[in-house]
Amino acid sequence: MDSSATTRRLQHLSRHFKASNITTPPVRVTVTGAAGNIGYALVHMIGQGRLLGPNQQIILTLLELPMAKDQLEGTMMELRDCAFPLLKEIKGTTQYDQGFMGCDIAILVGAKPRGPGMERKDLLAANARIFKEQGEALEKYASRNVKVLVVGNPANTNALITAHFAPSIPKSNFTALTRLDQNRAQSIVAQRVSANVEDVRNIIIWGNHSTTQFADVSQATVQQNGISYTVRGLVADDAWLQKAFVEQVAKRGGAIIEKRKASSAASAASAVCDHIHDWLIGTDNGTFVSMGVITDGKLYGIKEQVCFSFPCICKDGNIKVVEGLKWDQFQQSMIDKTLKELLEEKEMALSVVIPK
Ligand SMILES: NC(=O)c1ccc[n+]([C@@H]2O[C@H](COP(=O)([O-])OP(=O)(O)OC[C@H]3O[C@@H](n4cnc5c(N)ncnc54)[C@H](O)[C@@H]3O)[C@@H](O)[C@H]2O)c1
Numbered sequence: 195m196d197s198s199a200t201t202r203r204l205q206h207l208s209r210h211f212k213a214s215n216i217t218t219p220p221v222r223v224t225v226t227g228a229a230g231n232i233g234y235a236l237v238h239m240i241g242q243g244r245l246l247g248p249n250q251q252i253i254l255t256l257l258e259l260p261m262a263k264d265q266l267e268g269t270m271m272e273l274r275d276c277a278f279p280l281l282k283e284i285k286g287t288t289q290y291d292q293g294f295m296g297c298d299i300a301i302l303v304g305a306k307p308r309g310p311g312m313e314r315k316d317l318l319a320a321n322a323r324i325f326k327e328q329g330e331a332l333e334k335y336a337s338r339n340v341k342v343l344v345v346g347n348p349a350n351t352n353a354l355i356t357a358h359f360a361p362s363i364p365k366s367n368f369t370a371l372t373r374l375d376q377n378r379a380q381s382i383v384a385q386r387v388s389a390n391v392e393d394v395r396n397i398i399i400w401g402n403h404s405t406t407q408f409a410d411v412s413q414a415t416v417q418q419n420g421i422s423y424t425v426r427g428l429v430a431d432d433a434w435l436q437k438a439f440v441e442q443v444a445k446r447g448g449a450i451i452e453k454r455k456a457s458s459a460a461s462a463a464s465a466v467c468d469h470i471h472d473w474l475i476g477t478d479n480g481t482f483v484s485m486g487v488i489t490d491g492k493l494y495g496i497k498e499q500v501c502f503s504f505p506c507i508c509k510d511g512n513i514k515v516v517e518g519l520k521w522d523q524f525q526q527s528m529i530d531k532t533l534k535e536l537l538e539e540k541e542m543a544l545s546v547v548i549p550k
């Protein structure tokens with residue numbers, strides 16, 4: 195047995211998890227729907243340091259509906275019982291003013307999930323109003339620099355609604371979660387080529403967090419034995435990459451609902467941590483992460499304002515979309531399809547939140 199390697203691994207682990215060297219002021223994080231499926235998993239991951247690393251203290255506010263008050267209190271009791279050193283304060287509320295006052299990071303999970311046989315956009319009628327209210331509340335109470343991640347479905351269109359109703363907060367501060375799709379795609383490719391999941395890089399999720407999303411491997415690489423290979427070259431099966439793979443990623447959420455009779459929770463919470471971590475701590479040299487961001491009329495020629503998932507790199511808390519990637523006919527057709535759906539969702543959403 196190589197005991198020196200074991201010692202090195204354990205030293206690394208203890209350095210990683212020890213909450214020492216706390217120097218920066220605590221960051222205020224609000225999680226809505228904190229007592230639900232995802233919220234319950236997420237607040238515990240936040241306590242463990244998954245969101246901002248092992249040295250950053252957090253003042254965590256859990257925001258819930260009045261009807262979920264008991265579940266909220268139970269969740270807070272467990273969270274306190276974990277005695278996480280990184281949680282400087284734990285607050286629970288059912289009021290928007292207390293929930294969002296001065297918050298630096300708002301993770302908007304609270305919304306209805308879909309059931310078997312539904313598409314995520316079928317939730318628009320029920321969920322769009324929540325995001326109108328929460329946009330208005332962020333506008334009133336949150337820091338102007340608040341970073342917002344929308345998780346509640348349909349996440350892209352809900353992010354657009356939230357931003358619309360918080361006009362004094364920059365549009366670049368609003369994002370939607372497509373990291374779960376990226377993580378799923380990475381994991382499927384890693385299994386297919388027998389690689390470590392972290393050695394698969396730069397798979398891109400374009401467009402909507404829905405069944406029209408496009409998981410694109412044209413820029414993706416796999417590192418094996420110190421050599422970088424293209425995913426296309428290593429898989430050597432374009433037909434699979436363009437159809438079965440794309441569909442498996444796009445339909446994974448539905449497949450989980452069929453099996454669990456509830457939508458993904460731990461994997462969604464883990465993807466939330468990855469998204470916020472990379473946004474605020476930064477991405478590694480040259481690695482793309484997929485995020486739903488609000489278009490500005492210039493990105494990839496998309497003229498309309500939608501929340502579209504792009505490859506991004508992050509530095510100093512800023513997101514930069516990776517521009518200039520060329521699309522062939524197949525990619526263009528996939529991107530047109532997901533953009534068309536986002537435009538349809540936008541119209542539907544506007545009719546709910548801004549009735550004529
Ligand atoms: N983008 C993604 O990758 C992704 C992944 C998984 C799930 N989701 C979506 O996340 C949402 C939550 O899923 P879940 O499984 O946790 O659902 P859930 O029903 O278990 O929990 C939702 C919680 O939100 C609360 N809530 C509802 N409206 C609220 C409001 N206005 N303010 C505060 N809290 C509110 C509810 O009381 C409930 O506790 C769903 O819309 C689901 O489809 C998105």
Ligand SMILES: O=C(O)C[C@H](O)C(=O)O
Pocket residue numbers: 307308314347374446447448450451457458
């Ligand atoms: O599929 C869903 O409705 C839940 C979530 O968006 C997911 O992708 O797992």
